[in-house]
Amino acid sequence: LCIAETCPSCSVTVLSDQFSPNTTSDVAAGMLIPHTYPDTPIHVQKQWFKETFTYLFAISNSAEASEAGIHLVSGWQVFKNTPKEELPFWSDIVLGFRPMSEEELRKFPQHRFGQAFTTLKCDCPPYLLWLEKRLKAIGVQMRTRKVADLWELHSEYDVVVNCAGIGAHQLVGDTELFPVRGQVLKVHAPWVKNFIRDGDGLTYIYPGIHTVTLGGTREKGSWNLSPDPGITKDIFERCCSLEPSLRGAQDTKVKVGLRPSRQGVRLQREVLSQGGVKLPVVHNYGQGAGGFSVHMGTAKEAACLVGECIAALQGSSSRAKL
Ligand SMILES: Cc1cc2nc3c(=O)[nH]c(=O)nc-3n(C[C@H](O)[C@H](O)[C@H](O)COP(=O)(O)OP(=O)(O)OC[C@H]3O[C@@H](n4cnc5c(N)ncnc54)[C@H](O)[C@@H]3O)c2cc1C
Numbered sequence: 001l002c003i004a005e006t007c008p009s010c011s012v013t014v015l016s017d018q019f020s021p022n023t024t025s026d027v028a029a030g031m032l033i034p035h036t037y038p039d040t041p042i043h044v045q046k047q048w049f050k051e052t053f054t055y056l057f058a059i060s061n062s063a064e065a066s067e068a069g070i071h072l073v074s075g076w077q078v079f080k081n082t083p084k085e086e087l088p089f090w091s092d093i094v095l096g097f098r099p100m101s102e103e104e105l106r107k108f109p110q111h112r113f114g115q116a117f118t119t120l121k122c123d124c125p126p127y128l129l130w131l132e133k134r135l136k137a138i139g140v141q142m143r144t145r146k147v148a149d150l151w152e153l154h155s156e157y158d159v160v161v162n163c164a165g166i167g168a169h170q171l172v173g174d175t176e177l178f179p180v181r182g183q184v185l186k187v188h189a190p191w192v193k194n195f196i197r198d199g200d201g202l203t204y205i206y207p208g209i210h211t212v213t214l215g216g217t218r219e220k221g222s223w224n225l226s227p228d229p230g231i232t233k234d235i236f237e238r239c240c241s242l243e244p245s246l247r248g249a250q251d252t253k254v255k256v257g258l259r260p261s262r263q264g265v266r267l268q269r270e271v272l273s274q275g276g277v278k279l280p281v282v283h284n285y286g287q288g289a290g291g292f293s294v295h296m297g298t299a300k301e302a303a304c305l306v307g308e309c310i311a312a313l314q315g316s317s318s319r320a321k322l
């Protein structure tokens with residue numbers, strides 16, 4: 001979408017072996033709370049988050065909000081022990097960030113410190129369908145196709161953008177990319193209006209438009225996409241200890257996804273070359289546990305890199321003509 005919008009003369013095709021609802025992004029809780037990438041400078045991560053927040057805030061404030069599945073949500077991140085960093089780098093981007101009062105903390109007798117703020121949440125399947133609708137409206141082609149090797153695209157396309165998520169492990173043989181398995185429950189509990197996140201990152205309760213997402217797990221290196229009934233029970237118990245009213249939740253559905261994790265997001269240009277033929281590639285994957293929180297910022301940067309590839313191609317074709 002960013003490429004089509006920044007380069008209206010480009011013809012854009014999305015190739016994917018799976019579309020919504022069968023992607024990792026469909027499993028995500030979709031909360032705008034960033035995760036930190038150790039190998040990416042903080043000011044860059046902050047910029048990605050800020051751009052994503054600003055973009056989604058405008059949608060949440062428009063007539064499209066409910067169809068796009070984007071809404072504001074207020075709540076608490078609570079800690080058993082006061083964290084070293086009391087002010088996370090994103091505290092001035094979310095709305096109304098402040099330490100919790102003693103009175104608020106009484107709701108969480110096992111926790112000693114907390115942060116209250118308002119952020120955005122995407123209900124991911126409707127948001128992905130809304131994005132697909134926008135792509136189709138501006139003439140972007142959507143094709144179901146598994147790509148075995150990026151080079152197979154060289155005769156059909158001038159520039160290739162690799163947004164394969166965890167699929168990049170096989171597609172480009174990136175051994176720095178690893179799965180972090182996450183299991184979540186989607187339950188019907190419409191009385192839960194505030195989000196609650198344990199600062200250890202393991203247990204969270206995120207109310208969406210139709211369901212509440214209960215999480216979670218972080219199993220590094222596991223490729224297993226089957227739900228585990230023991231984990232389902234454990235997640236439910238952990239969430240009930242934070243929000244006892246969840247005992248009355250109904251209609252539990254279980255989802256599993258593989259976070260495409262690496263030390264830093266891979267956002268860079270590469271030129272593949274075989275027998276003197278070149279194929280410019282832009283990589284944009286490895287957003288790990290925070291892909292929704294930074295998706296628009298990283299997409300805009302990838303679109304700029306595509307612009308650089310096009311400028312380089314135009315430069316080399318005019319030199320070739322000379
Ligand atoms: C349980 C869980 C909860 C999460 N909660 C949050 C949250 O609250 N907030 C947040 O910011 N992030 C969250 N995330 C992280 C977020 O889901 C990911 O960072 C994000 O979805 C990654 O998006 P992606 O587009 O890179 O990958 P994907 O959604 O996996 O998309 C990649 C696409 O590439 C296609 N593909 C792959 N390989 C090939 C190939 N060889 N040929 C053709 N197509 C290919 C796939 O079919 C897929 O359509 C969560 C993740 C999980 C698992």
Ligand SMILES: O=C([O-])CC(=O)C(=O)O
Binds near residue numbers: 029033197201215
């Ligand atoms: O940690 C969270 O709050 C939700 C999330 O991003 C994940 O489970 O990956």
